[in-house]
Amino acid sequence: MxxxxxxxxxxxxxxxxxxxxxxxxxxxxxxxxxxFIKAGGTRLVIVHKPYGPWKxxxxxxxxxxxxxKLADKARxxxxxxAVVTAPHPIxxxxxxxxxxxxxxxxxxxxxxxxxxxxxxxxxxxxxxxxGRPHFEVEPSVWNFSNDILIESLSRAxxxxxxxxxxxxxxxxxxxxxxxxxxxxxxxxxxxxxxHYGGPGALEDPHGIVVSLISSSTNIETASQSEFxxxxxxxxxxxxxxxxxxxxxxxxxxxxxxxxxxxxxxxxYSIHTKLPDSVYGEFL
Numbered sequence: 548m549x550x551x552x553x554x555x556x557x558x559x560x561x562x563x564x565x566x567x568x569x570x571x572x573x574x575x576x577x578x579x580x581x582x583f584i585k586a587g588g589t590r591l592v593i594v595h596k597p598y599g600p601w602k603x604x605x606x607x608x609x610x611x612x613x614x615x616k617l618a619d620k621a622r623x624x625x626x627x628x629a630v631v632t633a634p635h636p637i638x639x640x641x642x643x644x645x646x647x648x649x650x651x652x653x654x655x656x657x658x659x660x661x662x663x664x665x666x667x668x669x670x671x672x673x674x675x676x677x678g679r680p681h682f683e684v685e686p687s688v689w690n691f692s693n694d695i696l697i698e699s700l701s702r703a704x705x706x707x708x709x710x711x712x713x714x715x716x717x718x719x720x721x722x723x724x725x726x727x728x729x730x731x732x733x734x735x736x737x738x739x740x741x742h743y744g745g746p747g748a749l750e751d752p753h754g755i756v757v758s759l760i761s762s763s764t765n766i767e768t769a770s771q772s773e774f775x776x777x778x779x780x781x782x783x784x785x786x787x788x789x790x791x792x793x794x795x796x797x798x799x800x801x802x803x804x805x806x807x808x809x810x811x812x813x814x815y816s817i818h819t820k821l822p823d824s825v826y827g828e829f830l
Contacts (some may be wrong), residue, residue, distance in 0.1 A: 561630045565796040566758045567742050567777035570617040574782030575814040577624040579793040584625050587797035588683055590829045593618045594675055595632035602656060607658045627829040631675040631711050634658040639695060654697055659699045666708040672826045674703045675711025701733035707826050708740045715743055717748035726753035738825050743779055761799045767808050775821050
């Protein structure tokens with residue numbers, strides 16, 4: 548079987564899924580989706596990102612509505628899409644700048660509840676990015692963020708949502724701590740995704756699903772593990788191609804297959820079996 552035929556057979560028989568993909572109303576939007584599809588991609592997990600600061604829940608809801616509209620445009624372009632929305636953990640810190648901790652948590656969790664309601668309405672499949680600061684903060688802020696994460700995951704569990712985590716870079720110790728948090732929230736780790744993962748997350752994922760940044764080095768290092776692939780494409784007009792471009796996941800998958808780093812069974816697991824088990828349905 549030729550290499551070209553192998554890639555063609557893969558594209559015709561399984562999905563090619565980018566597990567973490569942002570769209571921005573000021574970005575390339577459906578043009579980025581077209582690039583993904585032309586490279587061989589078929590499915591996107593579109594994750595809400597903050598489009599600007601907000602202090603009131605109505606402003607947050609308006610931004611999420613923008614994400615839902617961008618996802619619909621992606622579907623019209625030809626991609627199958629699963630949508631994940633949540634107030635970003637950094638937004639909790641911004642709320643703390645203007646509010647007491649109790650008021651900041653009230654506003655943030657109201658936003659979490661709104662996103663949970665979207666899962667109930669079958670408009671989205673999960674909550675994300677939830678998490679905690681990826682940089683050093685005061686211990687009181689760190690503990691506060693972890694407490695809010697536990698409560699957010701508890702609320703996500705109540706609506707049977709998937710959850711996507713934004714945290715510091717993962718090590719086995721970080722994954723163990725995230726596992727502890729999932730246990731406290733009674734959240735199923737089989738539907739909990741460590742976004743922006745690397746080999747450190749895979750050393751001992753503690754049952755949490757790892758979404759790997761799609762570098763050739765990462766894929767080769769992790770080739771004997773179970774993972775999903777992502778670009779964390781930002782669609783930021785000020786930083787074209789950041790974090791990785793929209794063509795990256797299908798291109799890196801094809802190269803890994805042709806170089807015998809990944810088998811067809813592994814491609815099926817990465818792009819179809821595991822995403823289906825986490826998110827349930829792409830529309």
